[in-house]
Amino acid sequence: MASAPENEKNASAPEKKTLTLKSMINNEEFVVDEHVALQSVTIKNMVDSDCAGDVIPVPTISGEILALVIEYCKNHANPSASEDDLKKADAGIVAKDIYTLIDLVLAANFLDIKGLLEVTSQKIADSIKDLPHQDVREIFGVENDYTPEEEAAVRAEHDWAFEGFP
């Protein structure tokens, strides 16, 4: 393989159809094989209904996140990848900080990629489950709208769940 001349490699394979995905956040472009990109139901619908031009603009998803999404799609488009390989690869993709995971889950949701949505949601759940409440509020951008009395009452309702929890 390594000894094969470069031009022979180009000549032997018929040209694969590719799509260009463009992050509208930082204008980064990614050229992806069509069958890889079609794992996104959103992109598939666009292609099927002839709404996709040469460049598919992807709003609200940064290049960094889009690269992760494409990595996921590439792995899962590889027919020779074993289930174990995929699991390991998925674990690598979601081994990120919580804010990247939130961006990733939003991207998976927007692009409608079920498997990526699942592994990312699971990782988010695992990452937040033992965090202090104030950290969780910050991550999810929610405010504590309880009065201290109300919060104490809700806590008392499920006091067993708070054993050993600050």
Added chain:
Amino acid sequence: MLDYLPQEVLIDVFTRLPTKNLLRCTCICKSWHSLITNPSFISTHLNRLQTIPHNNAHHLFLFLNSSPSRKEEIYSRRCDNNALYCAQDDVAPSEIDVYSMKGRRWRNISHVGLRYWVHHTGHRSEEDWCIWVMKEYGLSESWTKLLVINVGHSVERLVGFRKNGDLLILADGGQLISYDTEAASSTKLGIGGTIGYRCLFKLESYTESVGFSGSQVHGVQNGVEDCGGTGGAYYGAGATERVGMLGPGAVQSV
């Protein structure tokens, strides 16, 4: 409030949290509280927990039947798709019921049959016990003797299987012992042992659910109303009598 993360994504994350952690999240803010305590979310969460194989969502708990007047004991499991574990000393129960939280009624699942059957040979003393397994589920010809054990104690009856695979055995005198089948060794658990009191311990499987906590949504009928402070147990106990808890209101997790 939830414009940051679409609600369906948030719900998906929530369904992946263990019950205990999820309940804590009700304190985050009011909208999270209403999402988590919503009946349709509760059943989604429970379904997710029950589809995860070999996770820690399924617990076993041991309870003590305080009304020994009941003649026959019925064992059952919460889900009729699962293998039905049964530890009964003499005969297999002919009628098995589960309480369906969805349908709010008892359902007969006798047709599902048994998977494990434990019985003793000879006298109810220091004799050998046999454990049979139905190798091909549902096929009665496939009953195979799995192992023969000798606990070394005087055995009253087998209570059930622990999560680690050990057998939970009620010895004479009401002491509970745990029997490791591989090492063929038994350990006294220090539970029971009340003299003059014939303890009727039972072991049941349950899944924690948000549904039983608080004052709303699902009521438990016939069974364990106060599960010793757990979030609630979803299980199909065939017991229609009141059950007394092990210790003062505590469920012993085994």
